Amino acid sequence: MNVILIVEVEGLNEKTVFEKHLNKEGFTPIPNEAFAYEGNTTTHMFSTRAFILEVVEKGLKKSGFESCRIIFQVGENPMEAYLFDHEKDTFEQVAV
Structure with missing residues (x-):
């Protein structure tokens, strides 16, 4: 899936x-x-979601940043949006 x-x-x-x-x-x-990327996956949605969040989080932490929101779509599934919460040190899902 794309x-x-x-x-x-x-x-x-x-x-x-x-x-x-x-x-x-x-x-x-x-x-x-700008800041738009594509890739492919062969895993289930849950695993793909976790992978995307982990990859972006690690990249941000390596780079240093103030705030970040991401939105992604896997195949034909609905888009999902997340905001990085510095207090919890992880992404939290937000409404699209």
Whole structure:
């Protein structure tokens, strides 16, 4: 299944480090789109969701950032949106 990932990040210190991490994990930039990536998955939705959240979180922490929201779609499933909560040190799901 195709995966589309859109990242809205503020205060990103190292964009190159962030994108290199995403690329290493299978997400390639979508041409002419800022902070938009695509990839493929063969795993179940639950595993794919956990993988996406983990990959983005690690990339952000390596790069340094102030705030981040992501939205992604896996195959034909509805889009899901998440906001990084610095107090809980993880992503929390928010309404789309």
